[in-house]
Amino acid sequence: MYSEKVMDHFTNPRNVGEIENASGVGTVGNAKCGDIMRIFLDIDDNGIINDVKFKTFGCGAAVATSSMATELVKGKKVEEALKITNKAVMDALDGLPPVKVHCSLLAEEAIHAALWDYAEKNNLKIEGLKKPKSDINEEEEEIKEEY
């Protein structure tokens, strides 16, 4: 069902854990399946993400996208991190099954939520960053099955 990369990131997730006194913490939930993701960011004075950790309550795809997303943002500038889309995360994982696409949105949103928290704490305005939604709703509606 999952690619080798997904399985790798699922079974050996990178950056699991918490950061004490993180620069930004974002928690998002997914109304569709009830799963939850939390991202911790440690951002230095130059706006570089030095460290990142996550915790996820969710399926294999949710865990793997969390793990991959943390890898992708680590060492990046805030502005660059903002540009990382769920699609980029999925591509880096060699794709996800169609029913699992929404799980990757969770990762994107969690990063945005953590960045928002960082911006709020430091009274910053980050270009292009919107207030995070508390619930991630699926964007591409699946074909509604009729009975």
Place this chain on the structure above:
Amino acid sequence: MDKKIYLDNAATTATRPEVVEAMLPYFTEKFGNPSSIYEFASQNKKAVTDAREIIAKSLGANAAEIYFTGGGSESDNWALKATAEAYKEKGNHIITSKIEHHAILHTCEYLEKNGFEVTYVGVDENGVLKLDELKAAIRPTTILISVMFANNEIGTIQPIKEIGEIAKQNNILFHTDAVQAYMQLDINVDDLNIDMLSASGHKINGPKGIGFLYIRKGVKIRSLIHGGAQERSRRAGTENVPAIVGYGKAVEIAMDTFKERTEKEIELRNYLIERVLAEVPYTRLNGHRTKRLPNNSNFSFQFIEGESLLIMLDMKNICGSSGSACTSGSLDPSHVLLAIGLPHEIAHGSLRLTLNEDITKEELDYVVTNVKEIVDKLRSMSPLYEDYVKGIN
């Protein structure tokens, strides 16, 4: 462990070698169409008759009351739709439970779109039907009560005898989806006042793609699949002779081994349940502690999610499921777990392990060890567990 430990026997079972053996001649040699007139085909007619008799006997029914179908879902659809059609003059109300299989629930939804009214009776925290609610739901227009014999997810056995009596007293037909219960529990259609009963071959080490519907003599029948005169003109389609023969064989074996097999399963099941509950904290057993299918266990592990658990168990060669096999592709938490009152996030962390009599205690020990390790690992990654621990400290 190198060997796969298959603990998903509620989803499907291995076809027994003896069953395959019994089927084989009917593919390549005795392949004739039982409806044909020549001698070569009449042996197949007899083979079908024999299987029908074995099955009838297993339920205390008559052979003429057994109709072969393409599986449990077809049987369920047939029972409900045919009754709706045949008795619509009498009324348009059907009663079922909130925890039925989708083959019943989605058929009810279909009937609701077509002028029928359906009451979905609730269950208590153990998944047992609320008989008071059932009684209160009865109307003069009620034509059918359909309640499953035992639940496929949490294993709870329903008070079928009581339901049968209520149905009879009120002159309402009673159908039961016994897909999980048949050959796991003792069933006599007369003692239990059952008018219709669905079953499926592949749940009892028989072949897939075959099932039956028991229809008590006197019940008005309409066809679901119209066409040729097979199954006394009630269910069209060239008889699936190899599968029917295999099904008969599977029932024969299941009858012979009944007592020993189910006793052994109950012992193994209890061992598994006791160890898991004792050794994994924040865990609950779903379904009734004793009124449950011999081979069913179903747990909820707080703070974790079922799919992750399943995949990690799979990597340890353990096959389990998290909700009905039919819905594990879906993203909704199981309607059964919600109906017994579990909150969404607890329903998420469910694991169903359904065993068979060939599982050993050693294998279950290996399972428990791995469940413990994996649950620990997933909890260490879980934001819900983090919140909980911070909350209680």
Place this chain on the structure above:
Amino acid sequence: MDKKIYLDNAATTATRPEVVEAMLPYFTEKFGNPSSIYEFASQNKKAVTDAREIIAKSLGANAAEIYFTGGGSESDNWALKATAEAYKEKGNHIITSKIEHHAILHTCEYLEKNGFEVTYVGVDENGVLKLDELKAAIRPTTILISVMFANNEIGTIQPIKEIGEIAKQNNILFHTDAVQAYMQLDINVDDLNIDMLSASGHKINGPKGIGFLYIRKGVKIRSLIHGGAQERSRRAGTENVPAIVGYGKAVEIAMDTFKERTEKEIELRNYLIERVLAEVPYTRLNGHRTKRLPNNSNFSFQFIEGESLLIMLDMKNICGSSGSACTSGSLDPSHVLLAIGLPHEIAHGSLRLTLNEDITKEELDYVVTNVKEIVDKLRSMSPLYEDYVKGIN
């Protein structure tokens, strides 16, 4: 002859040993439920996908347009009932032919009882649909034309391309029951404008209890069997993996052997037809002389009755039929033979011999010899023959 000569391949065929071989691992070893999440079951999901692709390719269709069912009858029922339900806003009129299989005709009767109107278009003396009558039958409320690809009794092939065009021009869906034609004739659903197509495994040396319905992308679908999410939520029931795999294998072989096989059958069929017509007096061939299924022959022997003929042939180890296999248990003369204009007593004396590529000319010689003898014998007992002989003398 000691060996049985099986000439009833239109009723059912022997499952090929290679097909059984392909199925076997899916009974006892790879028995998992394809809907399950673990690796062990995903191989079965793949096996189902592969079979679906083989079948899609054989029709020039997409795999997502193939839905597995429990057989040809279910496919036929599904096609008609689902279309009726999904398009009832558009209209309530269906057109079919007088010579359809009962799986179509009885489903149409059911729909007639439920608010639909059905026109049964006639056929000419060769069993070819009257296209003028078809065109004249079209109404603004017509939602479906269902005409079989080739007839199961008399083998006549219908002008499917023309029917498809008429349907398309009038924006009406076109379903064809190809249970007999699939793998006997070349079929491309796009070239022929077919929107839905039914087929059955056991007619092409595949297993019984499996079939499919092709449904063109864009056609509105409703389920016949509601329940789990199998077959993209369109047809519930645990997938019959062994049968699906076997069906895929049977199609693969039938594709590989297509040209050689059908050419050989046509040659054998022509040989049989020519000898019988030349050597048995007062005999007619039913169905079109050339536009007929490669393996079908159907004769009417005046003055005699079919069942007696069949039994006597059976005693000579020859298996034939007298009308559709499904109806040979019934006492009514075949509706197909009546539709081509045969009087009752001639319809009674019909014999269908449907061959396969393994039959030899020697076997057919033996058949002809016995047919001659038996027909003679029965005629010598027939009062009709006596009257006739007296009449002409």
